[in-house]
Amino acid sequence: MILLIYTIIHTVISLIAIFTGIAVLFGMLAGKRLDGWTKWFLITAVATTITGFFFPFHGFTPAIGLGIISLPFLALTIYARYPKHLAGAWRWIYAIGAVICLYFNLFVLVVQLFEKVPALHTMAPTQTESPFKLTQLIVLATFILLGIVAVIRFHPEPSHTV
Numbered sequence: 001m002i003l004l005i006y007t008i009i010h011t012v013i014s015l016i017a018i019f020t021g022i023a024v025l026f027g028m029l030a031g032k033r034l035d036g037w038t039k040w041f042l043i044t045a046v047a048t049t050i051t052g053f054f055f056p057f058h059g060f061t062p063a064i065g066l067g068i069i070s071l072p073f074l075a076l077t078i079y080a081r082y083p084k085h086l087a088g089a090w091r092w093i094y095a096i097g098a099v100i101c102l103y104f105n106l107f108v109l110v111v112q113l114f115e116k117v118p119a120l121h122t123m124a125p126t127q128t129e130s131p132f133k134l135t136q137l138i139v140l141a142t143f144i145l146l147g148i149v150a151v152i153r154f155h156p157e158p159s160h161t162v
Helices: 002-029 035-052 062-081 090-116 118-123 130-153
Strands: none
Touching (some): 002 035, 002 090, 035 062, 035 090, 090 118
8 A cells, every 4th residue: 555655656756747847848948957857857856766766676677777768867957956046058068967867767757648548558568568668768869859959949047046
């Protein structure tokens, strides 16, 4: 029962991270800072990564590997946004980092959808089949394109808060 509750909380945090991350991405594409959305995206992205480590795994798993890879990207993105205030190269480092962090969450969402949704699971039961690979390739290609556009367009006005 406790594991079920924990899984629900982790899933809700993950979905909030994805939702707020999409808002932040569209903000970057429009050249907007969206400070509140960004704060919640980064908080929930960190929370979903950290809570992912506390599931009862036996040995090293791909999920643990992705969590380990995600943490430095989250740290760099947070550092670029807050201590460095998007100054100079930190602007594009932030934009790329935020897009990568959102992509990692969507990658996991696709994995979970193919595991949990019966129609998708039937098409790719081992996640080595073409529908799964094609879906992940489309998500990756989309985020590479969106990341490039975000770097080009994200030139926000400096924050006026101190």
